Amino acid sequence: MDNADIARTLDAYAALLDLAGAGHWSVRAYRRAADLVRATPAPVAELVRSGRVRELRGIGSGIEARLRELVTTGRIAELEQLEREVEPELVALGRYLGIGPQRLVALGRALGIRTADELRAAAEAGRLREAPGVGPATEAKVLEALARGREPARRGLTRNRALALASQLAEATDATVAGELRRGCELVHRVALVSGARGALDRFAAHPAVVALLERDETRAAGVTVEGIPVELVAAPPERFGTELLRSTGAAAYVAALGPLPDAPTEEETYAALGLPWLPPELRESPFRGEPPHLVEVADIRGDLHCHTTWSDGKASVLEMATAARDRGYEYLAICDHTPNVRVVPGLDADLLRRQAEEIAAANEQLAPFRVLRGTECDIRADGSLDLPDDVLAELEWVQLSLHAGQRLPESELTARVTEAMRHPAVRCLSHPRGRILNHRPPNALRIDRVLEVALETGVALETNGLPDRLDLRDEEVRLAVEAGVPVVCSTDAHSVQGLDNMRLCVTTARRGRATAVDVLNTRPLAEILRR
Numbered sequence: 001m002d003n004a005d006i007a008r009t010l011d012a013y014a015a016l017l018d019l020a021g022a023g024h025w026s027v028r029a030y031r032r033a034a035d036l037v038r039a040t041p042a043p044v045a046e047l048v049r050s051g052r053v054r055e056l057r058g059i060g061s062g063i064e065a066r067l068r069e070l071v072t073t074g075r076i077a078e079l080e081q082l083e084r085e086v087e088p089e090l091v092a093l094g095r096y097l098g099i100g101p102q103r104l105v106a107l108g109r110a111l112g113i114r115t116a117d118e119l120r121a122a123a124e125a126g127r128l129r130e131a132p133g134v135g136p137a138t139e140a141k142v143l144e145a146l147a148r149g150r151e152p153a154r155r156g157l158t159r160n161r162a163l164a165l166a167s168q169l170a171e172a173t174d175a176t177v178a179g180e181l182r183r184g185c186e187l188v189h190r191v192a193l194v195s196g197a198r199g200a201l202d203r204f205a206a207h208p209a210v211v212a213l214l215e216r217d218e219t220r221a222a223g224v225t226v227e228g229i230p231v232e233l234v235a236a237p238p239e240r241f242g243t244e245l246l247r248s249t250g251a252a253a254y255v256a257a258l259g260p261l262p263d264a265p266t267e268e269e270t271y272a273a274l275g276l277p278w279l280p281p282e283l284r285e286s287p288f289r290g291e292p293p294h295l296v297e298v299a300d301i302r303g304d305l306h307c308h309t310t311w312s313d314g315k316a317s318v319l320e321m322a323t324a325a326r327d328r329g330y331e332y333l334a335i336c337d338h339t340p341n342v343r344v345v346p347g348l349d350a351d352l353l354r355r356q357a358e359e360i361a362a363a364n365e366q367l368a369p370f371r372v373l374r375g376t377e378c379d380i381r382a383d384g385s386l387d388l389p390d391d392v393l394a395e396l397e398w399v400q401l402s403l404h405a406g407q408r409l410p411e412s413e414l415t416a417r418v419t420e421a422m423r424h425p426a427v428r429c430l431s432h433p434r435g436r437i438l439n440h441r442p443p444n445a446l447r448i449d450r451v452l453e454v455a456l457e458t459g460v461a462l463e464t465n466g467l468p469d470r471l472d473l474r475d476e477e478v479r480l481a482v483e484a485g486v487p488v489v490c491s492t493d494a495h496s497v498q499g500l501d502n503m504r505l506c507v508t509t510a511r512r513g514r515a516t517a518v519d520v521l522n523t524r525p526l527a528e529i530l531r532r
């Protein structure tokens with residue numbers, strides 16, 4: 001049994017645990033173990049036999065026991081039992097169709113249905129109402145949901161989760177990621193892939209992440225993940241690969257406006273045949289006219305201006321974060337831990353900030369010429385004042401302003417509170433201005449037009465935050481800032497070393513807002529940023 005076989009079994013086990021309603025943590029532990037096994041160069045079966053598998057980080061005693069069973073018997077008994085019990089395809093379909101998974105499983109049991117095709121056939125034949133508790137309304141709902149087929153799911157995946165899913169599928173099918181994910185949409189409702197490889201459709205249909213297959217013909221397969229997220233693979237012959245990639249990437253309105261697409265092996269050639277310059281995928285939401293702007297790139301970013309450490313709710317020390325930032329090729333990093341008013345996590349008052357300064361000075365000595373900046377993510381208090389005394393604010397090199405409470409205040413009150421705080425002379429940047437959490441909390445009522453006016457007056461920059469469930473400012477608001485001439489900052493708000501990698505997410509958001517490197521403050525050298 002090689003590492004790929006073991007990883008595949010662990011993935012299937014994780015998916016079934018998820019379907020069976022196991023806790024989030026155990027599902028995640030098995031998913032991580034699968035990734036770990038896949039990435040381990042040594043044969044994991046050998047490590048299991050010699051009792052050394054726990055040396056791999058993230059393999060605990062529970063997972064070790066399952067691995068031993070798998071390596072010695074070739075199977076995991078509980079996995080087989082789960083396969084008999086949970087009917088993954090029906091649970092996934094339930095989530096996808098917006099019908100309670102338990103309900104759909106009960107219905108499937110009553111009628112002997114196990115697949116999407118059988119469900120469709122039964123619904124079309126009017127057989128669903130033979131099941132207890134199913135009336136014409138449910139039957140109509142199932143039919144309508146199945147017919148909707150190609151429409152996006154209501155809730156979307158955040159970009160990092162969509163990227164993880166898509167790269168797994170893309171690797172298995174030698175495919176290129178297209179669709180919303182390639183366009184950089186903040187939530188992904190459908191994962192779309194294009195592959196020119198032989199047998200890609202078969203590999204896609206057999207992949208453990210594709211729990212239920214909804215459609216399949218010679219050119220395309222579509223299915224659903226455990227979470228009910230639609231996934232789709234288009235098989236394109238090499239001579240038409242560029243055409244299909246272009247078609248699968250753009251939003252419907254954008255693609256339709258191009259007219260009939262000529263056949264070409266690459267996207268560049270397809271555009272050339274249309275007589276158009278290649279357009280960055282982030283701009284393919286709606287019909288585009290004119291010359292594409294030269295959008296900002298991750299490589300243009302010289303430093304990250306918002307991150308946390310163990311001084312507040314971060315997981316790494318000042319030195320660890322700074323070293324990781326330097327290793328990513330940056331020239332500077334601003335440490336912006338919370339202030340006391342935030343309450344739910346530890347906050348730093350003036351004394352603690354001055355003690356942190358010593359640690360920052362030591363890191364600077366060690367990492368020079370790299371620069372660690374003394375910063376803060378300073379809360380706006382209920383009365384509109386800043387959560388630190390003026391003397392310590394004046395010592396800091398980078399002050400992020402943040403509203404963490406009062407998210408539901410009425411528009412005028414909220415806008416007044418934020419714009420008043422922006423006028424404080426120490427403030428350099430407004431963090432996550434709309435305070436939204438994707439899939440969870442709507443944006444606040446802040447008037448962006450007023451904020452832009454005050455930003456122009458005061459020189460305060462606006463952040464587009466890289467946390468995958470924030471991405472705030474969002475794309476359209478970045479565009480307003482760019483048009484107004486207000487500098488945008490792409491920062492990750494990292495709470496760990498890995499969090500620094502989310503720079504690609506906020507840069508993508510800035511690109512969707514048509515920002516060029518000139519529009520993004522942290523593409524500039526430090527001297528220009530500190531000069532105000």
Ligand SMILES: [Zn+2]
Pocket residue numbers: 377402404431432
């Ligand atoms: Zn914050």
Ligand SMILES: [Zn+2]
Pocket residue numbers: 306307308336377493
């Ligand atoms: Zn923060």
